[in-house]
Amino acid sequence: MKTKTILLNSRPSAKPTKENFKFSEEEVPELKDGELLLKTKFVSVDPYLRGRMNDVKSYIPPFEIGKPITSVIIAEVTGSKNNDFKKGDFVSGNLAWKETQIANAKGLNKVDHKAADLTAYLGVLGMTGLTAYFGLTEIGKPKKGETLVVSGAAGAVGSIVGQIGKILGCKVIGIAGTDEKIEILKSKFGFDEGINYKTTKDINAAIKEAAPNGVDVYFDNVGGEITDAVLMNINKFGRIPTCGAIASYNDEEIPTGPRPQPILIKNSVLMQGFIVSNYADKFPEGIKQLATWLKESKITYSETVVEGFENIPQAFMDLFEGKNEGKMVVKI
Structure with missing residues (x-):
């Protein structure tokens, strides 16, 4: 054969x-x-x-x-x-x-x-769902009433992160690249707000308008200028699970951007990179919870x-x- x-x-x-x-x-x-x-x-x-x-x-x-x-x-x-x-x-x-x-x-x-x-x-029941679940719950640690911003929100991980955020009682703002994706974020996945980064001239101002009380948790799937803008709106004791950096994956040289240290220090912000295998010993727990939410129609994909x-x-x-x-x- x-x-x-x-x-x-x-x-x-x-x-x-x-x-x-x-x-x-x-x-x-x-x-x-x-x-x-x-x-x-x-x-x-x-x-x-x-x-x-x-x-x-x-x-x-x-x-x-x-x-x-x-x-x-x-x-x-x-x-x-x-x-x-x-x-x-x-x-x-x-x-x-x-x-x-x-x-x-x-x-x-x-x-x-x-x-x-x-x-x-x-x-949702594989690495994608587990990445969303553990990145948000273990690093982001969202609390009821907080504001969660998700970049790459219409992607596989981001769309699940936003839905988990809603289950946990957060206001959820998604950042994506088309008006169609923004509409899907709100109509299908239950996001409260959406920002089209490709048509928005001032991302910083758009985030400030969508999150007037600031950003408590930022699930970062993209890096780059979008992350720079979110950092300008991060609250004291904010948490940033750093999952991906697709904005720079194809760059031939490491791009230079705003240095985040002053913001992180001033606001006592946690910014932590992770890979899903860090939580391998907890996979059964994560799959069980995701499967339950899926069965209860609390999450979709x-x-x-x-x-x-x-x-x-x-x-x-x-x-x-x-x-x-x-x-x-x-x-x-």
């Missing part, structure tokens, strides 16, 4: 292009004891993958040129020599961008397609589903153009 795979062809110098990816075909090896034969069903593409395309030290090793790119994938077990998995099971795990592959069971989790749509395990294995690279590149609403998923 042969399978298509997508390799890292070269490292991007700025935004990723199609030349950075290479399609290849390879033989699928024989199934050995303890292994599974997996057929890819859904592929998650996420902004953090851009960092792994650079040859720099980080919290996770970079992708290697000439080797398959990996991300979280939902796959169907089509063959098994492992007693814990049977043909027809669905699993989630960090797997290669291949149509079919052999994998050992380490790091794979069964997912119940009867309890929720399979794509939910890439989003959006996803942009692109079809076709050949469209995985384009779906990934589209993230940096803001073409996704919620979680970006590729259906194979």
Whole structure:
């Protein structure tokens, strides 16, 4: 049996292009004891993958040129020599961008397609939802009556953060890049206010108007000038979970901006970066709570589903153009 795979062809110098990816075909090896034969069903593409395309030290090793790119994938077990998995099971795990592959069971989790749509395990019930839940509750520690601002609010993580904020009694303000996304934030996800950063001339003033009592918690998905503006409105003892910096992922040089230290010191603000695996020992607790809220219709989710294995690279590149609403998923 042969399978298509997508390799890292070269490292991007700025935004990723199609030349950075290479399609290849390879033989699928024989199934050995303890292994599974997996057929890819859904592929998650996420902004953090851009960092792994650079040859720099980080919290996770970079992708290697000439080797398959990996991300979280939902796959169907089509063959098994492992007693814990049977043909027809669905699993989630960090797997290669291949149509079919052999994998050992380490790091794979069964997912119940009867309890929720399979794509939910890439989003609200997967790393996306857990990132939102733990970043907000463990670092942001929102209190009833406080004001929460979320950048990248229409994205997969941001849209869930805002909904959790509302459940916990906050006033929630979302920042996104189109009027359509702002309307969805308010009508679908229950945000109180929305700011279109692309059409707003003065973000600082817009935040001040939307949050007249200041900002208590800022969930930062983007960095850059938007974060500079929020910092100008942060309250004393404010908390800033720093989840992403998509505004600068494609910069070839580290940008120079306002230095945050005077604001952080003057207002005794906590600004803490994190990765979701920091809370791995609490994942069962987070999944249980998210699943309960989902079942009770207290949270919902959006996803942009692109079809076709050949469209995985384009779906990934589209993230940096803001073409996704919620979680970006590729259906194979």
